[in-house]
Structure formats: C-alpha cells, structure tokens
Amino acid sequence: MNNNNQALVSPDLVQALDALDEWLVVVDAQARIVFLNQPYAHFLGLKRDEVYGQPVIEVIENTQMHRVVETGQPELSRLQEVRGRHMIANRYPIRQGGKVVGGIGTVLFHDTHEWRQMNTQIKALVSELDFYRRALDKEQTGARFHLNDLIGRSPQIQKVNEKIKKVAAGDASVLIRGESGTGKELYAHALHLLSERSRGPFIKINCAAIPENLLEAELFGYEEGAFTGAKKGGKQGKFQLADGGTLFLDEIGDMPLSMQAKLLRVLQDREVEAVGSNRLVKVDVRLVTATHQPLEKRVELGEFREDLYYRINVVSVELPPLRERREDIPALAEHFLNRLANRTGRRAPKLTAQALTRMLEYAWPGNVREMENAIESAFYLSQGHKISLQALPAALMEGLEVPEPVVYRGTLKERLAAAEKQILEEALLACDGNRLLAAKLLGISKTSLYDKLAKHLLNIDL
Incomplete structure (x- = not known):
C-alpha cells in the first residue's frame, strides 16, 4: 500500500480485512482504487500495491463501483462475472458531510470448493432456464422472435421498435403494414412475446394461402360430419387454438368479402361458431393482422369492408422498405x-x-x-x-455498367506499357486498393509502385 492509502487504512485494519472470507474493494470519489484486500487481489492475480490509484473499471471487469459513486445509490446482491466466474456483489456509497466521497464493494463467497459448486449450479440453472424459455416460446406459444432478434439500428426501425413496445402491453388490435419481405410476421412474433399474453399461444394463418371454401373451417373449426372429408371428431379452428393468446392473420387484405363479414361478427361478439355447429363458443383472442395491400384503396373499391378495416386498424405499424x-x-x-x-x-x-x-x-x-x-x-x-x-x-x-476491356495495339514498348498498366490494375483490385499490399504482391517497393502508378496515370482507390 502506498503512503496515501496507509493514511486511509491503518495496518491493524488492513490485517483484519485481509482475514475476511469476503473480497473487498474501496474506491474514492473518482472511482479510483484506494484499497483492495489480499484475498481479492490474489483472485484477480494482481499485486494490490500496483493497482492503487487506478480506475476501478480498468482493474475489475464488469464492475459497477463507478456507478455507485456517480449515483450515490447502493446496489445489493447483484450478479457479477469476474474472470469467468459468477458471484454476488454488494456495493455501497461512502458519504461524508452528506457528500459521496467514495464507495465500498464486497464479493460474497465461502470457500473455493463451495463457490465452484455454487457457480456450477448457477450455470446449470441459467442454461436450464434459457432452454425452457426457448422451448416455451417455440412449442407452447409458437412465437420465436424477440424484438432483440430483429436486426436494425436505423432511425426508422428504432421508431417501429418503440411503437411495438408501447402497444404490446394492451389488447388493442394491431395492423402491421409494409411491402412483402419487410418482416411483418417477425414483428407479430415480437409483439406477442412482449405482451401480457406471452405465455399463451401464438397462432398464425395466411389468408392468401388457403382456398376460400376452406378458410372458414380453418378459422372457426368444424364439427364431425360438417362436410365431405371432415375429420372424425371435428377440428378446432385457429380462433379456438389462440384462446388466451394472439391470433396473427397474415395477408388479411386478400381475405374474401364473405369471410370478412364472419370475421367482423367474431371480433364484435367474441364468440365463434364452428362449421356444422349451432353452438357459440367464447374466445379471448388478441388480433394482430398484416398486409402489403393498400386497404384504404380496397375499401374505396368495395373490396374490403370499411367496418372491418376500422376494427383491425386500432393501432397501425408501418414497416419501412429496405x-x-x-x-x-x-x-x-x-x-x-x-x-x-x-x-x-x-x-x-x-x-x-x-x-x-x-x-x-x-x-x-x-x-x-x-x-x-x-x-x-x-x-x-x-x-x-x-x-x-x-x-x-x-x-x-442488371443495369450495372461494366467497362469494356481496352485493347491496345502499337509498338512493343506501347504494348508492354499497356500490359504493365493492366497488371497494376489487377493487383490493386485484388488488394481492394491497398497500395502497400499491392506492392508486396507484385514484389516491388512501395516507391516503385507509386512511380508506376504516376507513369500510367492510375488512381484506383477502392
């Protein structure tokens, strides 16, 4: 310990702190280390006298001691990974005269063997939790894509993400709009997994992929014997399967008018009547729809019901094209x-x-x-x-202009010069314009390369 730190921590106190089973670090108001007990220094593989005065964030990985000093707020029982090990840390601000003048952090553990056992158990639990979370997302709910899985940091995508976060908590119907291939279904997944219904099922159906005569049975189910080829015992529809969760209707703009009327009735009454049945079944479903069609235009043309349009378009999310x-x-x-x-x-x-x-x-x-x-x-x-x-x-x-190869004719000197120019061009292209690499590739010095480039008036910069 240097002289400054000896003034802060007495030798007797140092001896006492070194005898603790807990690892301990103390920082000043600038989050620089002023004390590190010997057990912690040994674990970090450091000589503590050499780290005094250094910023704590440069010495201890994943530390939050600097934040405690900045905010003046304690952090208790926080999981921290140091040198590949998970441990529990407590961090407290040190105040003097109402002002934060430093911080103290402790890492809780017992002995190496017990800590290793605990660390193994933690890793197993984290792994098991991750396995069950993904299994639940995939098998129980059917939704697989979280918002963090979606790639994009542009302002347009960030704006969409913020809107999804805001509307996810409620039960309002959401219409996701965008050109084909923009990721409408992925955002439907993310919306469901952010919602209060995330533990419920996520059921999807493409309205454009199912023939009109089968769409009603797919949506609302059917009773045994309802039609030729009906499955014995009947079949539940997508609405019944999505009960308590989210139903995603993709390409709703392609839904036939006859089905639009039946869908509207279900959305209004929250009741489903299976094909071939006279019994109404209550359903609790959040509806998320998607389309690349200009629905307003289809409403004007009488191809999409205006009342259904307003029912599904409570919240509209527009995905930008790439x-x-x-x-x-x-x-x-x-x-x-x-x-x-x-x-x-x-x-x-x-x-x-x-x-x-x-x-x-x-x-x-x-x-x-x-x-x-x-x-x-x-x-x-x-x-x-x-x-x-x-x-x-x-x-x-398509439409990309590729320059025509230049054919040189003339004297031997002119043709050798043309060949040298072509070799230089090829070398520069192969090295993505890096002149130093091109010179090494050609086996000449950088100076020679620049002389030859100037000679042939070449200025390739990739």
Missing part, C-alpha cells in the same frame, strides 16, 4: 452470413467493398427476404473468405 433504411444492410448481411456459417460449419466470408457497395445501391424490391436469398446464393457460390461482386445474383447486376 431501400429506406440502407444503413441496416451491412449488419443484416453479416447476420445472414454468420447464420449460414454456423449452419454449414464454414468460416463466415466477408463482402468485398464492391459487393457491399452494389448491395447498398440496389433497390431491393423484395426487401429483407430478397436480401437473405441473395446472401445465401452468394455464400454457396463463393470460394474462400470473400464474396465478390461477381458472386451476387444476376438480378443485382
């Missing part, structure tokens, strides 16, 4: 590539600057779904650790 949030493209590309790498056991490749530039320029009429398919195609067509411009699907290359 072309309006291009800053999310690099993160989405990395996410898709990493997922493919995990699936195949292959190292995740990176997009070259040219390929990424083209993806940023492309309009993406199919939005995120089209981008995911394009990334998957390029992943399997690429060799090595780079995805080049040429590996992207043909649709992305």
Whole structure:
C-alpha cells in the first residue's frame, strides 16, 4: 500500500480485512482504487500495491463501483462475472458531510470448493432456464422472435421498435403494414412475446394461402360430419387454438368479402361458431393482422369492408422498405452470413467493398427476404473468405455498367506499357486498393509502385 492509502487504512485494519472470507474493494470519489484486500487481489492475480490509484473499471471487469459513486445509490446482491466466474456483489456509497466521497464493494463467497459448486449450479440453472424459455416460446406459444432478434439500428426501425413496445402491453388490435419481405410476421412474433399474453399461444394463418371454401373451417373449426372429408371428431379452428393468446392473420387484405363479414361478427361478439355447429363458443383472442395491400384503396373499391378495416386498424405499424433504411444492410448481411456459417460449419466470408457497395445501391424490391436469398446464393457460390461482386445474383447486376476491356495495339514498348498498366490494375483490385499490399504482391517497393502508378496515370482507390 502506498503512503496515501496507509493514511486511509491503518495496518491493524488492513490485517483484519485481509482475514475476511469476503473480497473487498474501496474506491474514492473518482472511482479510483484506494484499497483492495489480499484475498481479492490474489483472485484477480494482481499485486494490490500496483493497482492503487487506478480506475476501478480498468482493474475489475464488469464492475459497477463507478456507478455507485456517480449515483450515490447502493446496489445489493447483484450478479457479477469476474474472470469467468459468477458471484454476488454488494456495493455501497461512502458519504461524508452528506457528500459521496467514495464507495465500498464486497464479493460474497465461502470457500473455493463451495463457490465452484455454487457457480456450477448457477450455470446449470441459467442454461436450464434459457432452454425452457426457448422451448416455451417455440412449442407452447409458437412465437420465436424477440424484438432483440430483429436486426436494425436505423432511425426508422428504432421508431417501429418503440411503437411495438408501447402497444404490446394492451389488447388493442394491431395492423402491421409494409411491402412483402419487410418482416411483418417477425414483428407479430415480437409483439406477442412482449405482451401480457406471452405465455399463451401464438397462432398464425395466411389468408392468401388457403382456398376460400376452406378458410372458414380453418378459422372457426368444424364439427364431425360438417362436410365431405371432415375429420372424425371435428377440428378446432385457429380462433379456438389462440384462446388466451394472439391470433396473427397474415395477408388479411386478400381475405374474401364473405369471410370478412364472419370475421367482423367474431371480433364484435367474441364468440365463434364452428362449421356444422349451432353452438357459440367464447374466445379471448388478441388480433394482430398484416398486409402489403393498400386497404384504404380496397375499401374505396368495395373490396374490403370499411367496418372491418376500422376494427383491425386500432393501432397501425408501418414497416419501412429496405431501400429506406440502407444503413441496416451491412449488419443484416453479416447476420445472414454468420447464420449460414454456423449452419454449414464454414468460416463466415466477408463482402468485398464492391459487393457491399452494389448491395447498398440496389433497390431491393423484395426487401429483407430478397436480401437473405441473395446472401445465401452468394455464400454457396463463393470460394474462400470473400464474396465478390461477381458472386451476387444476376438480378443485382442488371443495369450495372461494366467497362469494356481496352485493347491496345502499337509498338512493343506501347504494348508492354499497356500490359504493365493492366497488371497494376489487377493487383490493386485484388488488394481492394491497398497500395502497400499491392506492392508486396507484385514484389516491388512501395516507391516503385507509386512511380508506376504516376507513369500510367492510375488512381484506383477502392
């Protein structure tokens, strides 16, 4: 301990604190370490005299001592991971004359063997909890995607996320709008998992994928013998299956008018009558719908009921197309590539600057779904650790101007110069414009490379 700290902690007190089973650290008003007892220093693998005066956040990982000093609020029984071990920490501010002048933190444990047993139990419980949470999400509720699973940090997506958080707690019907491929179903999943109904079922149905004559039975169920081919014992409909949870009707804009009237009646009365039955069954369902159709236009044309439109459109969430949030493209590309790498056991490749530039320029009429398919195609067509411009699907290359190869004719000196220029261009392109790497690749000095670039008036900067 240095002289300053000896003035703060007496030798007798140091001896007493070193004898504790608890690990202890004391910081000053600037969250710098002024004392560390020997058991804690031994665990951290440090000489305590060498850490005095250092910021605590640079010495102890995941510490929150600086926050206690800043806020003046104690933190009790907080889980903290240090050097791969989970432990419970208590942190208290130290006040003098009503002013916070430092903080003291303790880590609770008994002995190494018992701590290791406890740490193993904690890890097992955390793992088990995560397993059951995901199993519950997938099997019981049917919803799999949390809001944190959705990739995007653009202002447009952040605005959507905030709106989803605000409306999730209630029971209001939500209409999710957006072009095909923008992720409407994923947001329906996230909305359900944020709601008070998250422990209930999440049932989905695509209104455009089921023939009109079967849609009623799918939604409301049917009794045995209700029609030719009816299942013995009948079948519950999606409304009955979603009781106590959320029903997601995708592509509701394509629902036939006859079914719209029946759906409206169910939403108004909260009662379902199965096909072939004369018995009404109460249902408690939150309705979330999605469409890429301009419903207002369809209402004007008489193709969608106005009363149903207002019933499902209590809260409207508009998902932006990918072309309006291009800053999310690099993160989405990395996410898709990493997922493919995990699936195949292959190292995740990176997009070259040219390929990424083209993806940023492309309009993406199919939005995120089209981008995911394009990334998957390029992943399997690429060799090595780079995805080049040429590996992207043909649709992305349409309209892209590719310069015609230049053919040089003339004297030997002129043709040698042309060949040298082409070699320089190829080297620079192979190195993504990095001149130092290009010089090494060509086996010449950086100075020689610059001289040759100046000679051929080359200025390639990728």
